[in-house]
Amino acid sequence: MSIVRLDGFEDYGSSFDIGLVWVKAGTVTYGDSGRFSGKSLRLSGSSGSKITRGLPSAYSAVSVGVAVMFASPFGSTASFLQFLDVSNNDVCMLNVDTFGALSFVRGSSVGVNVLCTAPAGTLKAGIYQYVEVELVRHASAGSVNIYVNGGLVASASGVNTGANDVAGIMLAGMQSSNSNWDDFYVNNTSTRTGELKIDTLSPTADTAQKDFTASTGSDNYAMVDELPVNADTDYVTADTNGNADLYTIGSLSGSPASIVAAQVRVVAKKTDTAYRSLKPKLKSSSTVHDGSAVVLGTSYGLVDMILETDPNTSSAWTATNINAAEIGMEMSTS
Numbered sequence: 001m002s003i004v005r006l007d008g009f010e011d012y013g014s015s016f017d018i019g020l021v022w023v024k025a026g027t028v029t030y031g032d033s034g035r036f037s038g039k040s041l042r043l044s045g046s047s048g049s050k051i052t053r054g055l056p057s058a059y060s061a062v063s064v065g066v067a068v069m070f071a072s073p074f075g076s077t078a079s080f081l082q083f084l085d086v087s088n089n090d091v092c093m094l095n096v097d098t099f100g101a102l103s104f105v106r107g108s109s110v111g112v113n114v115l116c117t118a119p120a121g122t123l124k125a126g127i128y129q130y131v132e133v134e135l136v137r138h139a140s141a142g143s144v145n146i147y148v149n150g151g152l153v154a155s156a157s158g159v160n161t162g163a164n165d166v167a168g169i170m171l172a173g174m175q176s177s178n179s180n181w182d183d184f185y186v187n188n189t190s191t192r193t194g195e196l197k198i199d200t201l202s203p204t205a206d207t208a209q210k211d212f213t214a215s216t217g218s219d220n221y222a223m224v225d226e227l228p229v230n231a232d233t234d235y236v237t238a239d240t241n242g243n244a245d246l247y248t249i250g251s252l253s254g255s256p257a258s259i260v261a262a263q264v265r266v267v268a269k270k271t272d273t274a275y276r277s278l279k280p281k282l283k284s285s286s287t288v289h290d291g292s293a294v295v296l297g298t299s300y301g302l303v304d305m306i307l308e309t310d311p312n313t314s315s316a317w318t319a320t321n322i323n324a325a326e327i328g329m330e331m332s333t334s
Contacts, residue, residue: 002188004055004188008038008182009039011227015231016231018051020299022051023053024050026044028042028051038199041181042180045071046176052171054167055186058086058166060138062186063134063190064184065195066081067129067131067182067183067195069180070123070125071126072178073098073177078095078174080174083133085167086168088168092115093110095110099120102123102153104133115144116155116156118153122148122153128182129149130149130150130183130195130196131146131148132146133147134192135161137166142159143157150194169186183196184198196260202227203221203224203249206221209244212236213236214234215234240333241331242330242332243330246283249323252322252323258316262282262307263304264281264304265303266303266304267301267302268303269300275334276295276296278296278303281330282326282327283326284313285312289307292305
């Protein structure tokens with residue numbers, strides 16, 4: 001199993017819009033309280049609100065999890081979680097009706113090609129519930145399992161789940177209810193991770209690895225510690241090949257029984273026409289792990305990497321090692 005997407009929806013705001021990471025439509029707002037702490041994303045129930053995130057590749061098997069809270073009773077039956085192919089057509093989708101019943105269908109018609117259902121009351125308005133879907137995409141031997149708060153509520157096997165592999169995920173607002181979203185993941189297998197809580201940790205201090213220049217003052221970490229990201233308000237800059245910064249980070253909010261992954265997210269842009277790329281970095285004990293370099297444009301964009309094991313131990317992350325890790329980035333001019 002590999003986790004290919006994670007999002008706690010903490011970074012976004014007016015300066016770093018979710019439209020720079022996801023494709024959005026309708027009214028999308030930020031800053032509502034999150035499921036446990038932090039923030040969440042809100043989709044309007046009256047403007048056709050939706051956000052779509054592409055995947056690194058098209059997969060014949062995926063699993064998706066997300067926490068969702070619908071603010072008011074549901075309107076007519078509509079999809080809220082859609083699996084898209086490379087042309088952004090619906091491979092299949094998960095729907096909810098007026099009474100909180102679920103249906104999973106192939107294609108884009110809510111009442112056609114229904115593969116499995118869950119009864120009225122499965123979803124409830126006004127509370128966060130964690131929805132997970134395990135999907136094997138196959139034209140005759142496909143399968144789907146749907147979980148709510150860890151419990152299996154619907155399933156089907158040996159069915160046609162679509163003709164094309166899954167290349168994107170859409171979260172969609174309901175017609176008559178605002179909805180809040182948090183703690184999102186996608187795996188590139190049909191095995192679910194289980195309910196996730198995503199803690200977002202910000203830089204707390206500089207380290208000896210300090211090549212970038214602060215836009216004001218001398219504390220680099222203080223230029224990059226805001227949530228949500230504040231873009232040009234304060235920042236760090238570099239213009240020499242190989243320049244890198246590493247920062248210490250805050251501590252997790254608790255001591256989790258298990259940690260499935262760590263993610264480093266950097267928001268960056270270039271300020272002239274020259275080639276620039278950036279790669280995220282993580283240091284655990286004496287081991288430094290570099291992510292893939294991303295070529296920068298002149299608008300802010302996301303550079304990230306996901307590590308499912310501690311690069312220093314090659315074993316699962318522990319809270320102690322997460323809290324002691326350092327994160328940062330390295331710039332390249334070629």
